[in-house]
Amino acid sequence: MSKEPILKIEDLHVAVEGKxxxxxxxxxxNKGEVHALMGPNGSGKSTLAxxxxxxxxxxxxxxxxxxxxxxxxxxxxxxRAKKGLFxxxxxxxxxxxxxxxxxxxxxxxxxxxxxxPAKDFxxxxxxxxxxxxxxxxxxxxxxxxxFSGGEKKRHEILQMAILEPEMxxxxxxxxxxxxxxxxxxxxxxxxxxxxxxxxxxxxHYQRMLNYIKPDFVHVLVDGKIVQSGGDKLALKLExxxxxxxxxxxxxxxVEK
Amino acid sequence: MFEFEKNFTKEKLELLSKSRNEPQWVLxxxxxxxxxxxALNWPTKQEExxxxxxxxxxxxxxxxxxxxxxxxxxxxxxxxxxxTSGQPTAQFSAQLLQSDSESIFSGEAEFKSSKIIFTDLDSxxxxxxxILSKYSxxxxxxxxxxxxxxxxxxxxGMLLYVPKGVTVSLPLYHQLNLxxxxxxVFPYTIIIAEPNSKIILVDDYxxxxxxxxxxxxxxxxxxxxxxxxxxxxxxxxxxGNVYHLLRQxxxxxxxxxxxxxxxxxxxxxxxxxxxTELAGSGASAYIFGLTIGNGQQTFEQHTLQDHKAxxxxxxxxxxxxxxxxxxxxxSGLIKVEKQAQKTDAYQANRNLLLSDxxxxxTLPKLEILANDVRCTHGATVGxxxxxxxxxxISRGIEDKVAKQxxxxxxxxxxxxxxxxxxxxxxxxxxxxxxxVE
Numbered sequence: 001m002s003k004e005p006i007l008k009i010e011d012l013h014v015a016v017e018g019k020x021x022x023x024x025x026x027x028x029x030n031k032g033e034v035h036a037l038m039g040p041n042g043s044g045k046s047t048l049a050x051x052x053x054x055x056x057x058x059x060x061x062x063x064x065x066x067x068x069x070x071x072x073x074x075x076x077x078x079x080r081a082k083k084g085l086f087x088x089x090x091x092x093x094x095x096x097x098x099x100x101x102x103x104x105x106x107x108x109x110x111x112x113x114x115x116x117p118a119k120d121f122x123x124x125x126x127x128x129x130x131x132x133x134x135x136x137x138x139x140x141x142x143x144x145x146x147f148s149g150g151e152k153k154r155h156e157i158l159q160m161a162i163l164e165p166e167m168x169x170x171x172x173x174x175x176x177x178x179x180x181x182x183x184x185x186x187x188x189x190x191x192x193x194x195x196x197x198x199x200x201x202x203x204h205y206q207r208m209l210n211y212i213k214p215d216f217v218h219v220l221v222d223g224k225i226v227q228s229g230g231d232k233l234a235l236k237l238e239x240x241x242x243x244x245x246x247x248x249x250x251x252x253x254v255e256k
Numbered sequence: 257m258f259e260f261e262k263n264f265t266k267e268k269l270e271l272l273s274k275s276r277n278e279p280q281w282v283l284x285x286x287x288x289x290x291x292x293x294x295a296l297n298w299p300t301k302q303e304e305x306x307x308x309x310x311x312x313x314x315x316x317x318x319x320x321x322x323x324x325x326x327x328x329x330x331x332x333x334x335x336x337x338x339x340t341s342g343q344p345t346a347q348f349s350a351q352l353l354q355s356d357s358e359s360i361f362s363g364e365a366e367f368k369s370s371k372i373i374f375t376d377l378d379s380x381x382x383x384x385x386x387i388l389s390k391y392s393x394x395x396x397x398x399x400x401x402x403x404x405x406x407x408x409x410x411x412x413g414m415l416l417y418v419p420k421g422v423t424v425s426l427p428l429y430h431q432l433n434l435x436x437x438x439x440x441v442f443p444y445t446i447i448i449a450e451p452n453s454k455i456i457l458v459d460d461y462x463x464x465x466x467x468x469x470x471x472x473x474x475x476x477x478x479x480x481x482x483x484x485x486x487x488x489x490x491x492x493x494x495x496g497n498v499y500h501l502l503r504q505x506x507x508x509x510x511x512x513x514x515x516x517x518x519x520x521x522x523x524x525x526x527x528x529x530x531x532t533e534l535a536g537s538g539a540s541a542y543i544f545g546l547t548i549g550n551g552q553q554t555f556e557q558h559t560l561q562d563h564k565a566x567x568x569x570x571x572x573x574x575x576x577x578x579x580x581x582x583x584x585x586x587s588g589l590i591k592v593e594k595q596a597q598k599t600d601a602y603q604a605n606r607n608l609l610l611s612d613x614x615x616x617x618t619l620p621k622l623e624i625l626a627n628d629v630r631c632t633h634g635a636t637v638g639x640x641x642x643x644x645x646x647x648x649i650s651r652g653i654e655d656k657v658a659k660q661x662x663x664x665x666x667x668x669x670x671x672x673x674x675x676x677x678x679x680x681x682x683x684x685x686x687x688x689x690x691x692v693e
Contacts, residue, residue, distance in 0.1 A: 053650050054650075055646055055650075056642070056646070076649070076655075077646065077649045077650045078649040078650070078651075078652050078653060078654055078655070078658075080650075081649070081650055081651055081652035082652045087650055089647070092647065093641070093643040093644050093646075093647045095644045095647065095648070095661075095662070095665055096665060096668075096669070097664065097665025097666055097667070097668035097669060097672075098661050098662070098664065098665035098668075102661065102664075103648070103651075103661065106648075106651075106653050106657055106661060107648075107651035107652055107653055110651070110652035110653045110654060110657070111651070111652040142665070143647075159651060163651065163652070
């Protein structure tokens, strides 16, 4: 596997409405790697996801982020997406009146930079929906409007499957899913994993990692990564809880 | 006083009527309206109903009737110029296309044998006086200066008469398409639907962009008899050099059902007054509005849901999307008269602002004299939802396209509430044209 970084985050500080959430985060993800980011509620996991995608609510106060060697913090969200960055939302917003079909077609056109013939698009959509066990009528529904938890997450993965990003951030894609839905979603993600895709899998629980095997696990506490390791780290967290890492950092700081 | 008023004298009116070979009763109606026109004052910005949209540029213009009488066929073209040509486009069962200089009718064979009258007003006067003289009084000329003006000087028009029990499934299409410059058009649409009839009509105003300003003062009268059903779409897509006024009144007898959709896309300044009188028990009206404004456009919309009979229903939804420095004002009244018990009335006005400079005012009002009714109203003015916008652009969609999708989504609710599909593609086409502008 080539050690070419697809995403590199250096000393990232981020504030929301004046309150600092990320306090010097460092992380490098190479092409083809799956990284899990775990951490307790409020540690800044979703903030990282949003800031990487360029949500205007989050202010970068210092630090740098490179995607495929290019600094991206000054880029608009649609420019980032067109370069191959993707965020699967934890809470996808309903957009009544706009159908999944029209939305996906507009998105694919934007990302590919050209119009896709309707026939080809329908074929692609049908194939991807089938794989994610999504019924045909789904594409005529309004975006996330009245979707069940499972439908919302499958819709996120459907978008990922159609847009074929090179770096995907999955923000708690496991939350709100029963075990069957989780398996379907994991199957969808696993099919996309490959030498050209970097994944940052944000999750609160170890559960998802039973189905999507990470190469690395990082623990985020209070805006900083306090621990990194292999996939065994997730199991240890499951057993000992996040308090364990918190205690560990405190100990470390005493030792300094 | 408006400068152009001096050009509109009774002598000119008689000349106009004569040049069109109108019968005496038409001239009498015109004269009666002219008297009302003369007696009324031009509305001023001091009046509450008129203070928000400035029509004063009209005053400065030297609007000359002579020009129309002498130089343009447009005001004098009568039934002689109504020609027929083959089949209408596939979406419609019949269409009537009027421009400055001609009227072209086309209809399917099935439609032609249906006894429906769908023709320009000059032809209707010539051939169907007995119907027209009975109707065409729904709007009283004393109710307003501009509508009195139309009733005196109307120069384009259309009659749709649907006999008892006749149903046509495909919609009818009427277009008024003006190509010359510096015109004034006073279109007058009359729709009469007899008991148990059912029909759909799209009334479409459009013009080519010109340097000189132009003026449109339109009137629509709708008579729905017992158990009649009508979908009426009035769409104005005038070019940006037009000032537009519309007064529409519908009267619904017992169990009649009206779906009316006013589409406002064009003109520089536009003012529409949509009045729906629920005169017979069990009548119901669904009153919709779709408006998109950009640049410096202003739109003023007034509605009246007038419940005069018991067990009547009215449901109103006006949606407006504004870009750039566009401005819209909505003022709506639900009036429930004393005898109109068991009325069910609803009114909603939703405004979507897509720019910091766009502005919308909304003034919903209720006037209820009956005691056993259900009336609700609601109004909102707000920007696009930033989370919806972010969701779309996070998928690579350009800001502009994301906004277009959100506008389409915003309007989808209105079209979604009308079950009949036949005319919707046309409306979506109009909207899309404006959205991608």
